[in-house]
Amino acid sequence: MRISVQSIHFNADKKLLAFIQRKAEKLDQFSDSILNAEVYLRLEKTGDDANKITEVKLNLPGSQLFVKEQCKSFEEAMDLAVESLRRQVTKHKTKNRIRLANYKAEINMGHAWA
Numbered sequence: 001m002r003i004s005v006q007s008i009h010f011n012a013d014k015k016l017l018a019f020i021q022r023k024a025e026k027l028d029q030f031s032d033s034i035l036n037a038e039v040y041l042r043l044e045k046t047g048d049d050a051n052k053i054t055e056v057k058l059n060l061p062g063s064q065l066f067v068k069e070q071c072k073s074f075e076e077a078m079d080l081a082v083e084s085l086r087r088q089v090t091k092h093k094t095k096n097r098i099r100l101a102n103y104k105a106e107i108n109m110g111h112a113w114a
Contacts, residue, residue, distance in 0.1 A: 001028050002036040012041055012074075019075055023082045027058065030089045035059045041074055056081045058089070065089065 003024045005017055024037045040055040050070055054077035058065040067084040071077040 001025065001034045003039065004036070005039045005041065007041040008043075010041075010043055016041075016074055020078055023078050024056070026082060027085055027089060030086055031060070031093060033060050034089070035061065039078075044070070052077055054078050054081050056085060058085055060089075060092065063092065065092065
């Protein structure tokens with residue numbers, strides 16, 4: 001899986017980029033069909049400590065999964081984002097299996113669109 005990271009209005013250090021790369025690569029365990037991941041890191045100008053925003057977009061064949069997390073650190077936000085995406089990927093795979101099973105059942109019954 002190809003992973004691109006963009007830090008908006010600041011430069012992310014190598015340690016943070018390596019952490020994000022490691023975390024995002026873990027999503028490959030849950031699906032072979034992930035094409036790429038786009039990670040966006042932003043600092044929000046608020047007085048709140050939780051001003052770090054991490055957005056992750058996963059591209060799969062025929063669909064996109066997206067998550068946005070806001071925390072005190074980019075690492076914490078990335079952890080939450082990966083966990084959320086893991087659930088989304090699992091749900092996406094389950095839906096696709098059900099669709100495929102239904103389609104195969106229709107073909108076997110002779111009701112498929114020809």
